[in-house]
Amino acid sequence: MCSLCGVLGGDEHWADAVPRPGVFTRNASPIERRRERANRVRVANRALARFGLSLSDWQGTSFLLSTRTGKTEIIPDLGHLWPAAEQLTGRICDPLAPDMIDRLERGDD
């Protein structure tokens, strides 16, 4: 999605770069790509747990972001994760919120 105007399909997210010379990506081989997607789901779920959200892979092409009541949104990449999380929960997801950092530092995730 375009980071300025919100038009869909306009952007390549930097964390999912298409393999090409000089660019760092974990999309270079199918196995590496699947491993990274699985890892992303695992790590994201630890961050999302405090907002009552969970992420799962959907067909290896997108992700499903769901609330505990089943409200679900399909997101194509990391660029959409946090705007969708805020929309689904109606809460601000701020990595600089001191209480969030405290809990992460204590390992309360």
Added chain:
Amino acid sequence: MTEASPRFTPVTLLTGFLGSGKTTLLRRLLSDPALSRTAVLINEFGEVGLDHHLVERIDETVVLLRSGCLCCTVRGELARAIRDLHSRRERGSVPAFERVVVESSGLADPFPILSTLKADPVLRHHFRAGAVITTVDAVNGFSQLGFHPESIRQAAAADRLVLTKTDLADDGAITLLLAQIRRINPDAPVIRASETDFDAGALLNPGRTVSDFQARPIEDAPHGQRIRSFVLTVDEPIDWTAFGIWLTMLLNRHGDKVLRVKGILNLSGEATPVAIHGVQRLVHNPVHMNGWPDSDHRSRIVFIVDGLDQDLIRRSLAAFNGLGTPAAERA
């Protein structure tokens, strides 16, 4: 594409506040024979464009984007103009240029311009962001940086800063201005336009090379100053997946306050470092570097922020980095 055309044509953004010497610098760059194969797009805020006459090179690879500011009203026009140049180059109706220079209007915010290049589905397959060059006026720069947020954003986004009109300013004023610039953008090389050995080619070369990255110690900003820069040095290897989740979360909430993020990362599982580079919410594709620039193999990330707390950013990054460690290893 013709044989002489590069696979990804670099697009250099030449920016700087009103009257800071952008067009003079552009004219000087274009007079260098080594830069003859350069297409130029000039944007002026006023109704009547003059700058394209001032560059003294009128041909079909000089395009004027008039009546509006590039970062807002004529952003679509920028994409169309570059696509048109590309199309004409493919058809052989314009000389095969190997770089594009966009001169923005003096009030433009660099972020939307860079974002346009990345977002356009045609442009992103044929062009890449080159260096951002920002001119700063040695006479008026200090007050402009103090009073005009556009000026700060332009300086913060720069890969190279060119200090103009140094012959008109006294040494004391230049020293003050340089200190101000260093607080806003600590790692971009500052070049004086008056230098006789001014290397136009080096200035236009695409930025973000290993040698560019110098995480210098940064002076503390005076109390009350909102714009500040700092370097985060991380001893532990960084988990790429956790870093991606953290940075996207940070930029989603605070992107307009992260004027610049730039760094080299020591990633878990990677033998060589990875460079990252972003301006506000726009992050360029990470670059896999061939090696470390020096013997220090710790991750170093330069942040230029507007009012964000350095310590919270440091703690937040460290806390998120811990999320990458599998549960079995944490126990």
